[in-house]
Amino acid sequence: xxxxxxxxxxxxxxxxDHVNDPYVKQAARDGxxxxxxxxxxxxxxxxxxxxxxxxxxxxxxxxxxxxxxVRRKLSPAGAAVGELNGAIIALDLLPMExxxxxxxxxxxxxxxxxxxxxxSVVQGRPIDVVVSDMAPNLSGVExxxxxxxxxxxxxxxxxxxxxxxxxxxxVTKVFHGSGYTQLxxxxxxxxxxxxxxxxxxxxxKSSETxxxxxxxxxxxxx
Numbered sequence: 757x758x759x760x761x762x763x764x765x766x767x768x769x770x771x772x773d774h775v776n777d778p779y780v781k782q783a784a785r786d787g788x789x790x791x792x793x794x795x796x797x798x799x800x801x802x803x804x805x806x807x808x809x810x811x812x813x814x815x816x817x818x819x820x821x822x823x824x825x826v827r828r829k830l831s832p833a834g835a836a837v838g839e840l841n842g843a844i845i846a847l848d849l850l851p852m853e854x855x856x857x858x859x860x861x862x863x864x865x866x867x868x869x870x871x872x873x874x875x876s877v878v879q880g881r882p883i884d885v886v887v888s889d890m891a892p893n894l895s896g897v898e899x900x901x902x903x904x905x906x907x908x909x910x911x912x913x914x915x916x917x918x919x920x921x922x923x924x925x926x927v928t929k930v931f932h933g934s935g936y937t938q939l940x941x942x943x944x945x946x947x948x949x950x951x952x953x954x955x956x957x958x959x960x961k962s963s964e965t966x967x968x969x970x971x972x973x974x975x976x977x978x
């Protein structure tokens with residue numbers, strides 16, 4: 757006798773929602789690897805972050821939808837291949853299928869050696885925009901997950917402080933819940949302008965939102 761478990765029902769419901777998701781269908785039509793492309797697209801179009809000639813670093817890039825969007829934004833013709841006016845460096849713990857014009861580094865952003873590798877590829881060039889869709893594997897234990905999320909966001913902010921142009925921008929994924937208020941304050945301590953934004957393409961059931969920091973504040977001298 758087969759017994760339908762709750763997890764199977766949940767998986768079936770998720771699959772049904774996914775297959776019928778308009779952004780999933782749009783991504784397939786537009787040639788994006790994931791619906792996440794439209795999250796960055798809305799953030800960028802709302803705030804005007806990514807411009808021709810920019811150097812953009814994409815943290816937590818796999819499967820590559822954000823890098824694909826940036827690549828098209830930096831293309832004079834908005835194309836997925838061909839001429840590129842700017843540079844894109846992507847990094848992820850998982851492998852990523854190549855994207856024309858995108859330099860990819862595979863490694864764990866939390867490890868000093870991987871950060872050093874990223875810095876060597878940047879070659880001291882000031883970065884215009886850092887985008888981060890990084891998220892830890894969630895355990896379901898709120899305090900543990902909040903600490904993991906905060907750690908990734910803090911690393912992204914630290915990287916931005918060391919490598920962004922003074923007028924540059926950082927986009928990071930965060931989650932509402934324990935630790936969110938502290939992360940907003942950290943952004944406000946670091947950037948002149950801070951915008952929280954939940955794109956329309958972010959699922960209603962998801963607690964994810966994005967914090968965007970623009971224009972680095974000068975560090976306070978001791």
